[in-house]
Amino acid sequence: xxxxxxxxxxxxxxxxxxxxxxxxxGLVSIVFNDVPGASDANRRRVRQAARELGYRPDARASxxxxxxxxxxxxxxxxQSAFHGDLLPGIYAAAGAAGYEVALSGWTADRTxxxxxxxxxxxxxxxxxxxxxxxxxxxxxxxAEDLPVITVGRxxxxxxxxxxxxxxxxxxxxAVEHLAALGHRDIAHVDGxxxxxxxxxxxxxxxxxxxxxxxAGRMRVIPGGQTVEAGAEAAARLLAGRGAETAVxxxxxxxxxxxxxxxxAAGVSVPGDLSVVGYDGSRLSRIMPLSGLTTVxxxxxxxxxxxxxxxxxxxxxxxxxxxxxVLPPTLTIGSSSARRA
Amino acid sequence: xxxxxxxxxxxxxxxxxxxxxxxxxGLVSIVFNDVPGASDANRRRVRQAARELGYRPDARASxxxxxxxxxxxxxxxxQSAFHGDLLPGIYAAAGAAGYEVALSGWTADRTxxxxxxxxxxxxxxxxxxxxxxxxxxxxxxxAEDLPVITVGRxxxxxxxxxxxxxxxxxxxxAVEHLAALGHRDIAHVDGxxxxxxxxxxxxxxxxxxxxxxxAGRMRVIPGGQTVEAGAEAAARLLAGRGAETAVxxxxxxxxxxxxxxxxAAGVSVPGDLSVVGYDGSRLSRIMPLSGLTTVxxxxxxxxxxxxxxxxxxxxxxxxxxxxxVLPPTLTIGSSSARRA
DNA sequence: CTGTTAGCGCGTTCAG
DNA sequence: CTGAACGCGCTAACAG
Numbered sequence: 216x217x218x219x220x221x222x223x224x225x226x227x228x229x230x231x232x233x234x235x236x237x238x239x240x241g242l243v244s245i246v247f248n249d250v251p252g253a254s255d256a257n258r259r260r261v262r263q264a265a266r267e268l269g270y271r272p273d274a275r276a277s278x279x280x281x282x283x284x285x286x287x288x289x290x291x292x293x294q295s296a297f298h299g300d301l302l303p304g305i306y307a308a309a310g311a312a313g314y315e316v317a318l319s320g321w322t323a324d325r326t327x328x329x330x331x332x333x334x335x336x337x338x339x340x341x342x343x344x345x346x347x348x349x350x351x352x353x354x355x356x357x358a359e360d361l362p363v364i365t366v367g368r369x370x371x372x373x374x375x376x377x378x379x380x381x382x383x384x385x386x387x388x389a390v391e392h393l394a395a396l397g398h399r400d401i402a403h404v405d406g407x408x409x410x411x412x413x414x415x416x417x418x419x420x421x422x423x424x425x426x427x428x429x430a431g432r433m434r435v436i437p438g439g440q441t442v443e444a445g446a447e448a449a450a451r452l453l454a455g456r457g458a459e460t461a462v463x464x465x466x467x468x469x470x471x472x473x474x475x476x477x478x479a480a481g482v483s484v485p486g487d488l489s490v491v492g493y494d495g496s497r498l499s500r501i502m503p504l505s506g507l508t509t510v511x512x513x514x515x516x517x518x519x520x521x522x523x524x525x526x527x528x529x530x531x532x533x534x535x536x537x538x539x540v541l542p543p544t545l546t547i548g549s550s551s552a553r554r555a
Numbered sequence: 556x557x558x559x560x561x562x563x564x565x566x567x568x569x570x571x572x573x574x575x576x577x578x579x580x581g582l583v584s585i586v587f588n589d590v591p592g593a594s595d596a597n598r599r600r601v602r603q604a605a606r607e608l609g610y611r612p613d614a615r616a617s618x619x620x621x622x623x624x625x626x627x628x629x630x631x632x633x634q635s636a637f638h639g640d641l642l643p644g645i646y647a648a649a650g651a652a653g654y655e656v657a658l659s660g661w662t663a664d665r666t667x668x669x670x671x672x673x674x675x676x677x678x679x680x681x682x683x684x685x686x687x688x689x690x691x692x693x694x695x696x697x698a699e700d701l702p703v704i705t706v707g708r709x710x711x712x713x714x715x716x717x718x719x720x721x722x723x724x725x726x727x728x729a730v731e732h733l734a735a736l737g738h739r740d741i742a743h744v745d746g747x748x749x750x751x752x753x754x755x756x757x758x759x760x761x762x763x764x765x766x767x768x769x770a771g772r773m774r775v776i777p778g779g780q781t782v783e784a785g786a787e788a789a790a791r792l793l794a795g796r797g798a799e800t801a802v803x804x805x806x807x808x809x810x811x812x813x814x815x816x817x818x819a820a821g822v823s824v825p826g827d828l829s830v831v832g833y834d835g836s837r838l839s840r841i842m843p844l845s846g847l848t849t850v851x852x853x854x855x856x857x858x859x860x861x862x863x864x865x866x867x868x869x870x871x872x873x874x875x876x877x878x879x880v881l882p883p884t885l886t887i888g889s890s891s892a893r894r895a
Numbered sequence: 896c897t898g899t900t901a902g903c904g905c906g907t908t909c910a911g
Numbered sequence: 912c913t914g915a916a917c918g919c920g921c922t923a924a925c926a927g
Contacts (some may be wrong), residue, residue: 224736229920239899244921279615279904293642294837300911302633303662315673318658322643325650333655336614431920442837457697499784569906579913584907618907619918
């Protein structure tokens with residue numbers, strides 16, 4: 216009942232259980248792993264003894280000895296709404312495949328490198344990196360040691376498997392939607408500096424604008440990937456405002472910040488300005504009225520695919536690095552409307 | 556460069572490094588832990604050899620042997636905006652104290668029990684449970700094995716340390732704010748069934764309403780703690796609508812769902828109905844206009860305190876289970892206004 | 896098929 | 912600074 220601390224606290228080990236049950240330690244291992252090799256009577260006896268002693272298998276020792284730890288390491292950005300949407304799917308798929316999941320988050324203060332190191336240090340069987348920002352060279356080094364699955368980033372050179380959404384299509388959907396609503400001066404607020412994931416979306420935006428015959432009306436505004444960045448970008452947008460009547464944002468978090476700041480500045484969304492996000496995160500669905508118009512990525516599908524590829528790699532499927540590109544869809548909410 | 560898989564892949568161990576550097580394994584350990592006991596020359600030599608061989612310390616083995624793993628286990632609900640706000644603070648505080656953090660999330664499909672088991676299996680030095688929903692009896696059992704710090708839940712019987720916000724004060728702030736705006740029929744949408752954390756807020760609501768002389772106008776509507784639950788509660792609110800002109804929600808996620816559904820139903824917020832949330836999560840700050848009015852919990856402070864207490868417990872401070880109650884503050888946004 | 900024994904995995908610890 | 916034991920569960924080889 217009382218809280219103890221450093222005290223001896225000798226732990227109950229597999230040996231204690233074996234002694235109590237009157238069998239060998241090896242047999243206890245067999246019982247706890249549910250593998251054949253023990254009689255029902257002994258299984259019962261061992262379970263009973265374990266329960267009485269309060270035995271809990273030690274994951275460290277088990278991981279250390281096993282060849283396959285059956286452990287997938289997942290690195291994610293703690294503040295990302297989209298990553299939060301991916302995790303449940305990853306847990307579900309991993310559990311179904313008989314794998315444990317080790318989570319390691321990165322924040323403004325704790326770098327992605329840190330989180331990757333932690334997972335590698337645990338000797339995970341494979342790594343699933345959500346929206347990685349590390350240089351490709353770094354990812355390549357990591358991939359030399361264990362299978363790496365990247366989610367949501369296009370890689371110039373193939374490294375392990377890559378699961379991502381087709382950003383060219385996504386930006387085209389966004390631009391076409393706005394163009395169909397009569398908008399012609401459509402700006403793009405990008406993902407900010409040092410954001411490797413932003414490039415494809417900028418390129419997609421440019422291509423889509425050209426295809427729509429709006430090449431002369433392109434405008435790219437520096438942004439970022441947080442709500443705060445969205446608020447700052449709104450100021451920039453209004454300051455140098457041209458004829459823009461619509462904006463496509465790098466992602467939902469950024470779009471949120473834009474909408475909030477614009478409305479606070481007395482600019483009506485979508486009355487004066489239409490805003491389109493990117494991700495289709497849970498966040499985008501809970502905007503007052505009927506949600507943010509956004510390019511939806513298939514989070515559940517990406518999560519399941521990432522785990523499936525990771526498991527295949529771990530279990531010996533030594534195929535060439537592959538890229539799986541999923542098509543995005545457009546979800547129309549209340550943040551976009553016909554041009555006034 | 557190519558992806559390998561199951562292959563032998565013999566790992567570089569501390570022994571390989573020792574051999575290459577011409578020292579003993581023990582010395583390599585000393586060098587890598589940056590503890591005194593090695594000459595600068597040898598430190599250099601060891602680091603060099605490690606780099607050449609690509610040695611990475613094995614966290615499993617290290618954890619296994621160490622008395623103190625210097626590892627804090629954190630269990631959190633993946634979908635909670637507020638938990639997402641706590642994690643950066645936990646990482647920061649733990650890092651500063653020289654501790655690693657092991658994350659284990661729970662979702663709709665993966666129970667909190669599961670996540671706790673995983674952390675216990677890793678032999679974390681202490682557990683920090685964010686918004687735990689497990690029965691107290693279960694927490695007590697866990698606390699027999701290692702220090703447990705609960706965050707955001709009042710416990711009937713003290714178990715380890717508990718860091719929480721004073722919900723009586725919080726609800727009073729909310730009700731008084733609305734009363735001062737002229738509202739008298741103020742409803743509360745609660746945290747839903749089986750939500751142990753909701754009781755204090757309901758009680759706080761009742762007490763505050765009585766104190767404001769509005770005892771006869773209380774109304775408690777079944778809610779939950781997700782955006783979806785908020786949307787459902789909005790329907791209930793409107794269906795049996797009395798004279799309510801204001802609502803206090805169990806938490807921000809719920810409040811969001813309420814606001815969204817209400818506006819979709821043509822009810823203006825705050826024109827027709829004022830809404831107040833609870834948590835002061837990042838989510839609450841990014842509502843279009845100037846945010847949700849909400850009772851703010853001090854996430855950074857709670858995170859830092861949780862880690863501090865955990866570390867103290869681990870390092871032998873065997874004091875009685877304690878409860879740290881932080882005062883909430885009211886953040887006024889645009890979801891509440893003077894009664895029409 | 897059921898069960899045992901020995902030794903491994905890898906870093907840490909402590910007496911020498 | 913070294914050597915060898917140790918932490919704990921798994922795995923292989925072996926015996927009943």
